[in-house]
Amino acid sequence: MNKKTILSLPLLLLALLNGCREEITIDVEEGEQLIGIYGCITNEWKKQQLTISKSGDFYGIGDPEMVSGAEVSVTDNDTAVINYQEVAPGIYETTEPIKGESGHIYKLHVIVHEKGETTEYYATDTMQATVESIDSIKVLPYTLNNIKATDYYKVCPYFQSINNKRTSYIAKIEINGHLVTDTLTEYYAIQFQEMTGIYINGKEMEKMYNGVDFPGSIYNLDPKRAKDEDVKPGDEITLNLHVISQGYLEYIYDVQGNSGSNPFYGSPANVSSNIKPEKRALGYFFTSAITKGTCIVRAEDLK
Known part of the structure; x- marks a missing residue:
């Protein structure tokens, strides 16, 4: 009997990127380190978090060096100032829980004090519109050319997409409340x-392409993961659909193509960033409007 160990991300949520984009090339001499800033504001009521570290060498081993003692704040629509405090080395979070709002412009300001010098960094992002709701999701076996896999699955959501061609999304999956x-x-x-702008109706989207599975690649989770990430009947599957900016979408693709799992390790060439001054910092400050959909896996869904 095959072990149901792998959950695939949504088959219909595919990278259909067109057009050109500006790429920032960062020339880092041997031994030189850049500040790496990575954090976000979401529409969830919580203490928002941001990380500050130093970029690591491409062949470096271990964790990056964290940056402590920085001053961090975010301005909401040029009016309210949101202050952060350091809760662990290089980890900063808002002093109070906050919730981002669609259409609001969030401006990050970071002041780093190091070796007797003070350096300021800036970034701006606008929170996009939120998907009103995910009506339902289904977990189904992955098929390719009408051949059904026995232990690979796709999550098919049903929802009204946002009517904006520049709208970008991230799909994240939870199994029984655990983000995998x-x-x-x-x-x-x-x-x-x-x-x-059309209604995304799960598996039926495949029929738009002559009955063949929706074109593009599908990402499968590592089968070596922990047993609690196996997919089995009775599991609760949650799809987190994040609406993000075009710039952050490009950053994700750049990191995935250049840096591996750590955005502050790896070759910095051609990795975009919205942290200013340009070419003096790595990372990204972004906003994310999140909508969730949940289902319980049925035995018949896995057949």
């Missing part, structure tokens, strides 16, 4: 392009 796509390399980032 928890690193940048596991994020499945997508745009709908010509499907923008």
Whole structure:
């Protein structure tokens, strides 16, 4: 009997990126380190978090060096100031829980004090519109050319997509409340392009392409993961659909193509960043509007 160990991300949520984009090339001499800043504001009521570290060498081993003692704040629509405090070396979070709002512009300001010098960094992102709701999701076996896999699955959501061709999404999966796509390399980032504004009706989307599975690649979780990440009847599967900016979508693709699992390790060439000054910092400050959908896996779904 085959072990149901792998859950695939949504087959219909595919990367359909077109057009050009500006790439920032960062030339780092041997021994030189850049500040790495990575954090976000979401529409969930919680203490939002941001990480500050130093970039690691491409062949480096171990964790990056964390940056302590920085001053961190975010301005909401140029009015309210959101302050952060350091809760662990290089880890900063808002002093109070906050919830981001669609359409609001969030401006990050970081001041780093190091070796008698003070350096300031900036970034800006606008929170996108939120998917109103995910009506339902289904977990189904993955098929390719009408051949059904025995232990690979796709999550098929049903929802109204946002009518904006520049709207970008991240799909993340939880099994029984445990996030199994928890690193940048596991994020499945997508745009709908010509499907923008239409109702996404799960598996039926495949029929738009002559009955063949929706074109593009599908990301499967590592079968060596812990047993609690196996998929079995009775499991609760949650799809987290994040609406993000075009810039952050490009950053994810750049990191996945260049850096491995850690955004502050690896070759920095051609990895985009919205942290200013340009070419003096790595990472990204972004906003994310999240909508969730949940289902219970049925035995018949896995057949």
